Amino acid sequence: ASPSTLAPRVPPTTNPSLTNPPTHKRTPKDFIFGKVIGEGSFSTVYIAKDIHTSKEYAIKVCDKSHIIKQKKTEYVKREKEVLNMLADAKHSFVRLFCTFQDAERLYFVMSYAKNGELLPHINKVGSFDIECTKFYSAEILRGLEYLHGLGIIHRDLKPENILLDDKMHVLITDFGCAKILKDDPETPADADAQQQQRFRERSGSFVGTAQYVSPELLINNSVSRASDLWALGCLVYQMVAGLPPFRSRSEYVMFQKILKLEYDIPDGFCELARSFVNQLLVLEPTQRLGALDEHGAGYPSIRAHPFFEGVDFETLHEQTPPPIYPYL
Ligand SMILES: C[C@@H](Nc1nc2c(c3cc(-c4cn[nH]c4)ccc13)C(=O)N=C/C2=C\CC1CC1)C(C)(C)C
Numbered sequence: 001a002s003p004s005t006l007a008p009r010v011p012p013t014t015n016p017s018l019t020n021p022p023t024h025k026r027t028p029k030d031f032i033f034g035k036v037i038g039e040g041s042f043s044t045v046y047i048a049k050d051i052h053t054s055k056e057y058a059i060k061v062c063d064k065s066h067i068i069k070q071k072k073t074e075y076v077k078r079e080k081e082v083l084n085m086l087a088d089a090k091h092s093f094v095r096l097f098c099t100f101q102d103a104e105r106l107y108f109v110m111s112y113a114k115n116g117e118l119l120p121h122i123n124k125v126g127s128f129d130i131e132c133t134k135f136y137s138a139e140i141l142r143g144l145e146y147l148h149g150l151g152i153i154h155r156d157l158k159p160e161n162i163l164l165d166d167k168m169h170v171l172i173t174d175f176g177c178a179k180i181l182k183d184d185p186e187t188p189a190d191a192d193a194q195q196q197q198r199f200r201e202r203s204g205s206f207v208g209t210a211q212y213v214s215p216e217l218l219i220n221n222s223v224s225r226a227s228d229l230w231a232l233g234c235l236v237y238q239m240v241a242g243l244p245p246f247r248s249r250s251e252y253v254m255f256q257k258i259l260k261l262e263y264d265i266p267d268g269f270c271e272l273a274r275s276f277v278n279q280l281l282v283l284e285p286t287q288r289l290g291a292l293d294e295h296g297a298g299y300p301s302i303r304a305h306p307f308f309e310g311v312d313f314e315t316l317h318e319q320t321p322p323p324i325y326p327y328l
Pocket residue numbers: 037038039040041044045058060079094110111112113114115116117160161163173174175
C-alpha cells in the first residue's frame with residue numbers, strides 16, 4: 001500500500017498564514033509599499049515588503065489607462081512574455097514572482113536589486129579596474145548568451161538596465177523593448193512599429209538615452225542579436241573609461257559619431273579591453289566578435305578573447321564579485 005493509505009490524515013495544527021504565505025492570488029493589500037526606486041516611461045517601480053513573509057520585492061506598477069492611451073499594450077504583454085521565458089534562469093535576470101491587477105493598475109512583483117543600477121557604481125569610483133570590468137562584462141555576457149539562446153534580443157542594454165543584487169551580481173532588467181525571434185530565429189529581426197514608436201517621439205527625436213543605439217538601427221531600423229553585442233561593447237568601454245564611447249550634447253551629432261565610428265580610446269585604457277571593445281564596436285553587425293557563433297550555443301569566440309583570460313564563466317554566479325576600486 002502507498003504511504004498515504006497508511007498514515008491517517010492529521011489536520012495541520014499551525015496557522016498556515018503564519019508559516020507559509022497564502023497561495024491565493026495576491027492583492028496590493030498583501031504588500032507594504034515603500035519608496036519609488038525606478039521610473040519607466042509608463043511605469044513606476046516601488047520597493048515593497050510582503051506582509052506574510054517580510055521579504056522585500058520590487059513591484060512595477062503600470063497605469064492601465066496610460067498604457068492604452070500610449071498604445072503600449074504590446075510592450076507590457078511582451079515584457080511579461082519575456083519575463084516568463086526567463087523564469088528558469090538561475091542567474092543574470094530580475095525574476096517575475098507574480099502579477100495581479102486592480103481596476104486601474106497592473107502589478108508585477110519582481111526581485112529587488114538591493115544594490116541598484118550599475119551606473120552609480122561606475123560613477124562613484126570614476127571607472128572600474130580591469131578585474132571588475134572583466135567580472136561584470138562576463139556576467140553581462142552570460143546573460144546575453146542565455147537571452148540570445150532563447151531567441152530574445154534585449155534591444156535596450158545600457159547601464160540603467162544592468163542592476164546589482166545584494167551580493168553585487170548582475171541582474172539584467174527592462175524587457176519592454178525586447179524582440180522575441182519567433183519561428184525562424186535565424187533571420188535578424190526587423191524592427192517593428194513599436195520599436196520605431198519607441199524611438200521617435202512626435203518631435204522625431206529619440207526618447208531616453210540613445211547613446212547605445214546600434215548603427216544598423218539608425219540606418220535601416222533592423223536589429224539582431226549583434227545589436228546587443230554592440231551595446232556590450234559600449235558598456236565595457238564605459239566601465240573602463242567612466243564615460244560612454246559616443247557622447248555629444250546634440251543627439252544628431254552623437255548619431256553621426258556612431259555612424260562614423262568616431263570614438264577615442266583614452267590614455268591608460270587597458271590594451272586587452274581596447275582590443276575587445278574594438279572588435280564589438282564594428283559598423284557591420286555580422287563582423288562583430290561573436291556574430292558568427294552558432295546561435296543557441298553561447299559566444300565561444302567572445303569567451304576566447306584574451307580580455308577574458310582567467311575568467312571561469314561556468315561558476316561566475318558562485319564567485320564573490322571583486323571589490324570595486326577606481327582605475328585610470
Ligand atoms: C530599469 C528600471 N529600474 C529599476 N528596475 C527594477 C529595479 C530597480 C532597483 C533600483 C534600486 C534598488 N536600490 N536602489 C535603486 C533602481 C532601479 C530599478 C529592481 O530592484 N527590481 C526590478 C526592476 C525592474 C523590473 C521591471 C522592469 C521589469 C526602470 C528604470 C525601467 C524602472
